[in-house]
Amino acid sequence: MRRTEIIMGMPVTVVIPERERADHDVDASAEAVFAYFRDVDERFSPFKVDSETSRIGRREIPPSEASPEMQEVLRLSEETRRMTNGYFDVWLRGRFDPSGLVKGWAISRAAEILDAEGYLSFSIEAGGDIETRGANDEGQPWLIGVRNPFDPSTVIRTVKLANRGIATSGTYIRGEHIYNPRTGERANGIASLTVIGPNAYEADRFATAAFVMGRAGAQYVAGLEGLDAYMVELNGDAVFTPGFAEYVQP
Amino acid sequence: MAAAASVALAAATATADAQARAAAYNLADGSFTGRREYAYYGWMRVRAIVSGGRLRDVRILEYPNDNGTSRYINGVALPYLIREAVNVQSSRVDLISGATFTSDAFQKSLADALRRAGR
Numbered sequence: 001m002r003r004t005e006i007i008m009g010m011p012v013t014v015v016i017p018e019r020e021r022a023d024h025d026v027d028a029s030a031e032a033v034f035a036y037f038r039d040v041d042e043r044f045s046p047f048k049v050d051s052e053t054s055r056i057g058r059r060e061i062p063p064s065e066a067s068p069e070m071q072e073v074l075r076l077s078e079e080t081r082r083m084t085n086g087y088f089d090v091w092l093r094g095r096f097d098p099s100g101l102v103k104g105w106a107i108s109r110a111a112e113i114l115d116a117e118g119y120l121s122f123s124i125e126a127g128g129d130i131e132t133r134g135a136n137d138e139g140q141p142w143l144i145g146v147r148n149p150f151d152p153s154t155v156i157r158t159v160k161l162a163n164r165g166i167a168t169s170g171t172y173i174r175g176e177h178i179y180n181p182r183t184g185e186r187a188n189g190i191a192s193l194t195v196i197g198p199n200a201y202e203a204d205r206f207a208t209a210a211f212v213m214g215r216a217g218a219q220y221v222a223g224l225e226g227l228d229a230y231m232v233e234l235n236g237d238a239v240f241t242p243g244f245a246e247y248v249q250p
Numbered sequence: 251m252a253a254a255a256s257v258a259l260a261a262a263t264a265t266a267d268a269q270a271r272a273a274a275y276n277l278a279d280g281s282f283t284g285r286r287e288y289a290y291y292g293w294m295r296v297r298a299i300v301s302g303g304r305l306r307d308v309r310i311l312e313y314p315n316d317n318g319t320s321r322y323i324n325g326v327a328l329p330y331l332i333r334e335a336v337n338v339q340s341s342r343v344d345l346i347s348g349a350t351f352t353s354d355a356f357q358k359s360l361a362d363a364l365r366r367a368g369r
Contacts, residue, residue: 015344128348136344143341147348154338155346170349194347218331232336239331249341 001026007037008045008103010127016114017121017137029117033110033124040106043069046097057096073098073105080205088209104167104204107131111199124200129167129207131200143249149191149232156238157230159247165200169193169211170232189214194230195221196247202227 001021004013014030045051052070055061063074077090077098090098107124111131114122121134123142132142141162145155149170159166170192193211197203206227210217218239221229228243282298 013345123345125345125347128346130345130347142345143343145339145341145343145346147346148336148338149348150336151338152348155341155343156336156338158339158341158343166347168348192348222331236336237333238336239333241331245332 001030003027003030003034005034005037007034008041008126009047010103011125012037012127013123013125015123015125015136016119017135019137020119020121024117024119029114029119032113036110036113037106037126040102040109043067044073044098044102044106046095046099053096053098073102076105076201076205077101080209084206084209087212088205100208101201101205103127104129104165104199104201107200107204108165129165129200129204130161131165132161133163135162146194146230147192150236156232158249159196159244160249161196161247164196164198164247165203166194166196167200167203167207168195169207189234190217191232191234193217193221193232195227196229196244197227 001016001018002013004011006012012034014033016024016026016030020026042048043052046053046057048054052061052067056063056066056070063071066074074090077088080088080101081090088100090096090100103126107126107129108131110124111122111133114124114133119133121136123130123132123136128147130142130144132144136142141160144159144161144166146157146159147168147170148154148156190211193207195203195207195210197206206221206224207229210221210229210231213220215231215233218229218231218241221227222241228241228247230238230240230244232238279301282300284298
């Protein structure tokens with residue numbers, strides 16, 4: 001079963017192997033995942049005036065009075081800011097935007113919904129970040145393509161993932177669109193940076209931070225336990241960690 | 251074989267595809283000093299210690315941030331990277347990781363909002 005809906009301004013896809021139908025109502029479970037993403041969008045979107053994110057940005061709600069979910073996101077954001085020496089920061093020019101972490105966090109939380117229902121195998125993708133469980137329809141590790149930043153209709157590497165997350169930060173087609181929170185300047189130097197980690201949350205937050213670091217990003221990820229990177233430079237070269245090569249489907 | 255190992259281990263600018271890396275794992279025993287390589291923010295040179303045909307340790311002889319002081323890092327946490335030219339592949343995939351057109355527009359809108367907010 002494979003279903004996609006546009007939520008949070010991006011495609012969200014749930015893939016569940018057919019064999020899971022024997023034990024589960026897979027359509028109802030996919031709907032539960034989409035409902036969760038719609039709820040996250042209502043709470044965390046920086047583009048919805050009434051979202052909790054917007055209200056915190058306007059200082060209408062002190063963090064101490066935020067919802068438990070928002071308090072968790074604020075705590076994780078602060079932890080990530082410290083771990084990345086400020087390269088990851090949800091406060092930019094006085095604006096509050098936790099998007100660089102919420103997407104991966106929401107994918108991992110959605111995966112926990114299916115875990116709790118007893119699923120052994122599935123994949124959840126939101127806006128190009130993915131969490132995998134178990135095996136695909138063929139009983140093999142999930143085959144995940146790394147999108148070509150110079151031609152988004154093509155793939156430049158395929159990795160085999162089981163019980164791992166993958167996230168890519170990038171600049172596709174034109175210009176750079178991720179900002180360095182240290183300077184307020186647009187991040188530059190590389191075309192895309194893909195991170196594989198234990199789940200989508202870890203992959204997403206470190207892909208965001210490492211991308212902002214530019215060409216030093218892959219070296220940064222190489223020093224993090226359990227995380228690997230594939231970085232595409234603007235000249236068409238890719239630089240990657242030895243651990244990433246272990247995932248590559250030849 | 252020693253030359254292949256030396257190049258593959260010689261740090262950030264090592265060029266290797268899967269085959270070359272596989273060959274590099276089949277090593278002659280001994281101690282091999284790699285070529286001095288540029289690693290973005292300085293020069294790097296390492297020495298590989300091989301025994302029983304396996305890489306056991308890597309000594310960092312020169313490291314971009316340490317003004318020539320030698321550093322020792324054991325084989326588990328090699329801080330080296332591999333380089334390759336990007337090639338389009340045609341294998342079947344279940345899903346694709348990457349920023350999407352939709353999120354590109356999403357981010358451009360955000361960028362515009364931030365530009366407005368910043369001035």
